[in-house]
Amino acid sequence: MAMIPDQDMEFLRERFSEEMRDPVTIIAFTKKAQDQEGAGLVCEFCTETQRIVDELADLSDKINVECREFSPDSQIVKDLGVDKLPALVVQGPKEGSVKYYGIPGGFEFSSLVEDIVDASRGSTDLSEDVKEKVRGIQRDTHIQVFMTPTCPYCPSAVRIAHQMAIENPDFIKADAIEASEFPHLVSKYELSAVPTIVINEKVQFEGALTDDEFADQVVLALAA
Amino acid sequence: MSSTASRSETNDVVIIGAGPAGLSAAVNAKARNLSAVVIDAREPVAKVRNYPEVTNYLGYPKAAGIELANHFAQHFAKTGFPFKKERAQKIVPQGDVVMVGTDKEVYDGKTVILTFGVAHTKLLPGEEQCLGKGVSYCVTCDGALYSGKDVVVVGYVPEGEEEANALAGFARSVTYVATYENVETLDKTIKLIHAEPTAILGCTKVTGLSTDTGELSADGVFVIREAMPFSSMLEGLAVEDSFIQVDRSMATNIPGVFAAGDCTGAPFQIAKAVGEGQVAALSAARYVYKLRKKES
Numbered sequence: 214m215a216m217i218p219d220q221d222m223e224f225l226r227e228r229f230s231e232e233m234r235d236p237v238t239i240i241a242f243t244k245k246a247q248d249q250e251g252a253g254l255v256c257e258f259c260t261e262t263q264r265i266v267d268e269l270a271d272l273s274d275k276i277n278v279e280c281r282e283f284s285p286d287s288q289i290v291k292d293l294g295v296d297k298l299p300a301l302v303v304q305g306p307k308e309g310s311v312k313y314y315g316i317p318g319g320f321e322f323s324s325l326v327e328d329i330v331d332a333s334r335g336s337t338d339l340s341e342d343v344k345e346k347v348r349g350i351q352r353d354t355h356i357q358v359f360m361t362p363t364c365p366y367c368p369s370a371v372r373i374a375h376q377m378a379i380e381n382p383d384f385i386k387a388d389a390i391e392a393s394e395f396p397h398l399v400s401k402y403e404l405s406a407v408p409t410i411v412i413n414e415k416v417q418f419e420g421a422l423t424d425d426e427f428a429d430q431v432v433l434a435l436a437a
Numbered sequence: 438m439s440s441t442a443s444r445s446e447t448n449d450v451v452i453i454g455a456g457p458a459g460l461s462a463a464v465n466a467k468a469r470n471l472s473a474v475v476i477d478a479r480e481p482v483a484k485v486r487n488y489p490e491v492t493n494y495l496g497y498p499k500a501a502g503i504e505l506a507n508h509f510a511q512h513f514a515k516t517g518f519p520f521k522k523e524r525a526q527k528i529v530p531q532g533d534v535v536m537v538g539t540d541k542e543v544y545d546g547k548t549v550i551l552t553f554g555v556a557h558t559k560l561l562p563g564e565e566q567c568l569g570k571g572v573s574y575c576v577t578c579d580g581a582l583y584s585g586k587d588v589v590v591v592g593y594v595p596e597g598e599e600e601a602n603a604l605a606g607f608a609r610s611v612t613y614v615a616t617y618e619n620v621e622t623l624d625k626t627i628k629l630i631h632a633e634p635t636a637i638l639g640c641t642k643v644t645g646l647s648t649d650t651g652e653l654s655a656d657g658v659f660v661i662r663e664a665m666p667f668s669s670m671l672e673g674l675a676v677e678d679s680f681i682q683v684d685r686s687m688a689t690n691i692p693g694v695f696a697a698g699d700c701t702g703a704p705f706q707i708a709k710a711v712g713e714g715q716v717a718a719l720s721a722a723r724y725v726y727k728l729r730k731k732e733s
Binding site for chain 1: 527529530531532536538539540541542543568569570571572573575577578579580581582583584642643656657
């Protein structure tokens with residue numbers, strides 16, 4: 214059975230054809246089930262994640278999917294800073310700074326679709342004030358957004374983080390992380406609600422914020 | 438996979454509450470050719486339905502509540518607007534759009550009309566401080582984070598039972614604190630306590646709940662109420678004596694957000710709610726027309 218429902222496929226095909234400008238590459242890092250055990254890895258949703266991006270690639274000539282077997286020592290894994298599985302890196306015309314860890318299912322699928330469109334255009338609909346704030350950031354910034362696929366508030370947080378990364382890919386990297394697939398991170402960050410946002414391991418906050426408030430938190434984290 | 442290919446289209450109006458004010462706003466929004474969605478955790482006109490008799494609504498010298506409620510619901514049905522039986526939890530203005538988050542979805546509106554009814558909801562001591570540190574309102578969102586943990590669910594309304602049942606799938610233990618009498622659908626594995634909660638315990642991280650019958654230790658406390666306090670739902674909303682402050686056009690202090698009915702203050706009467714619902718819808722229409730002009 215298809216991961217993307219039929220009625221959505223038609224809608225998405227039209228949307229991509231109308232709104233995408235440049236090609237977008239999604240690099241999918243997964244690991245085959247038989248190889249996971251030896252490496253001490255568990256990737257519950259590698260297969261499903263792979264299927265979702267394969268189906269997306271069928272919807273537009275401008276969406277390319279590169280499948281990579283995850284190997285911690287490979288250069289591309291190091292270059293892109295991939296450290297969990299499954300991982301998706303959405304690459305627009307500029308070097309990718311937009312990542313998903315865990316299956317982009319449920320509400321999160323809509324974020325992935327929007328990210329593809331934005332990455333393709335190399336621009337976002339953040340307000341002008343926020344864009345200015347974000348483009349002014351000149352220090353390495355790592356934003357982690359912890360979400361669950363059943364959380365209706367999470368896509369907006371994921372989107373703002375990814376939009377910031379698209380606006381300023383040289384300095385901002387943004388990860389959307391499906392919390393329930395990574396219990397060690399739930400413990401590490403003592404997560405008790407989603408979305409929870411962690412910036413440079415310094416500032417942690419939760420809940421739905423406006424893009425302006427979000428940008429302020431990023432600036433605050435950099436000053437900390 | 439439950440997929441949402443894209444966030445649904447932006448509505449001209451998102452109406453929260455399906456009582457007389459909300460449905461009147463819907464009917465008048467339709468008359469102004471706006472698009473709208475109506476959200477309420479209960480069925481439309483649930484409160485009026487239970488009134489034994491109404492004697493001061495013009496044209497109905499002696500009407501049973503259920504009779505008026507049925508007329509209101511039928512009139513609303515003619516608008517064709519969708520009704521979503523969901524609990525509104527968070528409202529976030531984002532530029533020219535206002536996001537309304539429920540326990541299931543997020544709706545974008547160019548405007549929002551708040552018709553919450555009377556809700557004298559107060560937060561528990563410690564609740565605000567512990568938000569994001571173990572206090573949650575959304576099992577659907579956060580339940581998975583409590584895998585293998587001990588959780589308390591405070592149920593002010595029977596819907597809390599459903600939430601507790603869902604949590605039982607993740608948590609090591611679930612204790613349900615009911616503030617009402619008849620608990621009917623709670624899973625047998627869940628410990629039930631009838632008590633009035635008095636405070637959330639723990640400052641940097643939730644450690645439990647205190648009630649009038651004793652303390653319960655827990656890693657997390659889910660609070661399920663009929664409605665969230667206005668101020669925690671929409672930050673910055675001007676509220677005085679538990680009522681939303683509005684001007685004569687039913688506008689609140691937040692652009693694009695209007696309010697009508699009992700939540701704006703006394704008299705708590707159907708006629709007043711219906712009238713305010715109309716004014717709010719017409720004001721929302723003016724706001725939407727201005728936005729359209731700006732966009733074109």
